[in-house]
Amino acid sequence: MRANIKDVSQAAGVSIKTVSRVINNERYVRPATRARVEEAMAALGFHPSQAARALAGGRSFQIALVCSNPGPYYLHGLIAGLRGRCAAEGVRLIVHAYEVEADELGADVLTFFRQMGFDGAILTPPIVDNAPVLDELDRAGTPYVRISPGVQRDRSASVAIDNEGAARAMTRRLIALGHRRIGFVVGHRSYAVSNQRLAGYLDALREAGIPLDLNLVEQGWFDFGSGRAAAEALLGLPEPPTAIFASSDDMAAGVLSVAHQRRIRVPEQLSIAGFDDTDLAKLVWPPLTTMRQPIRAMAERAAELLFSGTVEQVVLPSELIERASTAPRWG
Amino acid sequence: MRANIKDVSQAAGVSIKTVSRVINNERYVRPATRARVEEAMAALGFHPSQAARALAGGRSFQIALVCSNPGPYYLHGLIAGLRGRCAAEGVRLIVHAYEVEADELGADVLTFFRQMGFDGAILTPPIVDNAPVLDELDRAGTPYVRISPGVQRDRSASVAIDNEGAARAMTRRLIALGHRRIGFVVGHRSYAVSNQRLAGYLDALREAGIPLDLNLVEQGWFDFGSGRAAAEALLGLPEPPTAIFASSDDMAAGVLSVAHQRRIRVPEQLSIAGFDDTDLAKLVWPPLTTMRQPIRAMAERAAELLFSGTVEQVVLPSELIERASTAPRWG
DNA sequence: TTGAAAGCGTTACCAA
DNA sequence: TTGGTAACGCTTTCAA
16 A cells, blocks of 8 residues: 555654644744655655645646647647656646637536646637636636737737737838738637738838738638648639748648648748747748747746746747748757 | 635535535435525535545646646647536646656656546656656556557557657658658657657668668657757768658757758749647748647547546547648648 | 644545 | 535644
8 A cells, every 4th residue: 555644653653743843844844853754655656635734725736738639849848848847846736728610618627627626727819818717717816827819918928929010020021021912821720829920010010101901811720730721722813922921830830831732932022921939940941931939948937937926927939930941940 | 714625514504514515526415405405505606625635535636747848739639639528527727837858767757647646647758668657657546548659569458659650751751752862860769759750761762672881870869959969960971861751740840941042942842841749831832841749639549538537549640731832731 | 842633625436 | 315424644733
């Protein structure tokens, strides 16, 4: 049978409470006593039951990462960014990836939160803007950090980049390269960042006095397939764009693949721009131009805010990466 | 205050035990009683405490996914494959990503397992071959499924592909294309699959009567950077290879980037082959040839084995994808 | 600085 | 088909 705290207390000749003090690194334990207890714990191969600690102490030692079914790089960046800090804090990471289409109302996520009192939560779009979910978290007193919130930004701690500004910068860049007909692939409708990026695009056009041609704006869903579909539509126009700015790298890769099939040389005949959290630019050849959202850094910062209890709206810089042939990001 | 099972039992006018029966969908509850209890639960917004269930019931309703710090596509494939089944089983997924270099002995993972009695575990390389960890799991009676085990394959349920056969097929393909000098980038030393893939490469050479040139074999670490380093070495040889087979797609992408820098046309002047779990082939242009490890399907199958309690060694087919220009995998 | 005892919210066992 | 009551293994409160 697994050793429990009582076994340890007997082996060490102290009370249960004292063992508990050692487990939790509390003060008021004489070094000698502490040593004796630790010895006993090691000898018995004792590891405190998290379930019991959670029940008695009201802490779960778990934080939740709630995200939609995101792309590989986004998910990886999140987990990579959270991993270290969680380990350092002795906390487990519960990954809850939900189906965006199937859970518009966040009901699933609500249930998820109500079952285990998490010590904290990290939310990503689009659930990050779901009021009932935020209400529940507030009600339960669970600290949480939102990544890329779209609404009520000052409601909680959050980490984001300036999506609108970044999209504006990218569009300006394309305009500076001489493009006047710039296609745009909008992101998933349920994500606030999609609108923010679209707004940046529109703003840059306005600023440059380029009239908006609605034929150049296609709806996408952040994935490779919808990028391809959008590219088919855009490149099939009587007067196709000379540049296409996709709201995510996955979609940009889709655009690239269509261009390739159509024997369109990139970037000579068609500039393709992506926007994302990925390292795709380093993998794709010839390269896309990418507006880089530092998702891993955002996750790291989110963990920092969560564990320090700081309620603050952090805005991290994004980064415009010209095509990798001129600005490689090797390593 | 959060409603507990006692509140529900009082509201419904039944005993605690009956509420428990309803929660756990046990038999021997009259439909009318069940309905009354469910009503009370809904009215009180009751959700059973997972901590209490875990403590009393000896089940944690959590399974662990233990992996090293894997690449984005690998991690994504794993989680995507496990997600649905976990949700269906009402079980949470705890992601434990550990540092391979820092945890050679699996001590960290051992602690991880001993703290919470998981209902099950999914292990991936290289910890999948760590005997102490497997022993601990056996001792605790925790069901587990190993993905791509390297040793003691019949020790537990597992899912794998035939790595050696796949690498052999890939090498044969390169030989069939007329290559005689085929570089090989070995995977990370701590992973058994690295040796398996190397064995397949060596076997195909032997079979074709091509003498092994050790200068053509470079050590890599599964990542982009080591792929670049290996390519620098191989392409810097007095007599460089005409094809390079990297044991992972990330490394293959690194090789590709070096080829690009050196103005080597791919695949006309240099064939590049990858081996992985990724969809890189669909993203990279010009394409690599890839031996595809269906990691998501492996994860799905692993979940199936885990939850059904089937102890079986499943071998899934891999797939040779010729360069994407001729065999696109769009969508 | 240490200890005794009362929870925490379930499930499991045994009766009824 | 239902209900008591003892675990489960820890934290917390209050004394000492």
